[in-house]
Amino acid sequence: MVVLDLKSNKPIYEQIVEQVKYHVIKGHLKPGDSIPSVRKLALDISITPGTVAKAYQELERQNIIETIRGKGTFIAGTIEMKQDDVRLAESKKLMRSAVLECKVMGMTEEQVTGIVKELYKEMSVC
């Protein structure tokens, strides 16, 4: 379920974080579903366990997953969806850079929102 691009400039642990979030958003992973252990995923995608651990810690910090000692790691029962100001500001910063790049390329507002809608739908449960 996780596909890495080792050549990407995006750190591997962030790629894992993004992909887990993607599968949650898509409904492939539902609250309570188990996800592979750090070691198993590390083996599966041939990277060092430390990198997977870092990704899982980040996902836990964001309340996307929960680790139960001796049981394993699971998608959190209730995905934190409260739009707190800090996370909103962070998302907006990301969005700002993305919109800026589109504008520099000469895209119209319609083109940009078109891409956004397309991506939004792609991330929706099917």
Add this chain to the structure above:
Amino acid sequence: MVVLDLKSNKPIYEQIVEQVKYHVIKGHLKPGDSIPSVRKLALDISITPGTVAKAYQELERQNIIETIRGKGTFIAGTIEMKQDDVRLAESKKLMRSAVLECKVMGMTEEQVTGIVKELYKEMSVC
């Protein structure tokens, strides 16, 4: 015109690149306008000239600015706005991460496109 966020995880040279692009997009900087010399900007924002030089070289690579030997640095006569495939794909990747974060926070499509439109307008010539 350039304001740094030293606490940001974004490299200083990228912040400079972004901000010059922003001012071009906003119309604050027009084709042919000069921008501060490497040394002057470095002094202004208290960083080392090498970092400014790196930002300027990146902007030149992207055809945003042009340097004229011994004269200084200027906003390019014609900003490259061709939407080539490579840059489109890169912008989409940025946008993907941004939209994903918004979705994880539980935003509706309307909320996301709302933010995008707001940002787009903020970046338009007033």
Add this chain to the structure above:
Amino acid sequence: MVVLDLKSNKPIYEQIVEQVKYHVIKGHLKPGDSIPSVRKLALDISITPGTVAKAYQELERQNIIETIRGKGTFIAGTIEMKQDDVRLAESKKLMRSAVLECKVMGMTEEQVTGIVKELYKEMSVC
């Protein structure tokens, strides 16, 4: 594998770029082959790591090499060989200066193409 000419007017980082390209063209370096780390090459040829890093970044921009985080730097899987207009024009400019010099020295067309063929063959896989 890299030999510097410190007396040359050509910057060191460009000499490195040229020589890596040469070895790729000659087949000494094949897709997937690793090249020395920034630090190792810097030590080997007694220059500062920053200069090697600059060369490697330029090679990456040209899709000649790829860096894998924490692993090192490698010859790109597929060397970009598409003859886009911009690069074609740049190559032609270089060639123009070279041919002009030859003509000023009084070379005939045969002499010039002779040298070109000789150089081309020298750069071919043996």
Add this chain to the structure above:
Amino acid sequence: MVVLDLKSNKPIYEQIVEQVKYHVIKGHLKPGDSIPSVRKLALDISITPGTVAKAYQELERQNIIETIRGKGTFIAGTIEMKQDDVRLAESKKLMRSAVLECKVMGMTEEQVTGIVKELYKEMSVC
């Protein structure tokens, strides 16, 4: 007769040198022909006289032009066309870089020699 590209990475004085050579090669300028004084050319192309002077010194060093005190500057009576080893080596270095770039772009020997022949003919007396 001289057209500058101020944005070029090629120094202005070199552009002047190249263009004078080009006009000589093309037969537009013949042995004994006068060329504009340093001051006149500087005015014509709106650059500082020092830069023109540097170009003329370089052309004189290469025996392309001659300056006669109080008379002006002229195309040399006999253009030095002896192919001495030093200049041959220099030309070959230029050509090497040009051919390397072409090869990296994937050009065949025929494509490269084709471009060379085209450029050679373009530089011939018409």
Add this chain to the structure above:
DNA sequence: GTGGTCTAGACCACG
């Protein structure tokens, strides 16, 4: 271990 960023400064060619 790896490459990326940044400093503080020197030196250079060009104009």
Add this chain to the structure above:
DNA sequence: GTGGTCTAGACCACG
């Protein structure tokens, strides 16, 4: 004056 290169080294994130 201008930008480009390079040094020698620190510090950092990532794996």
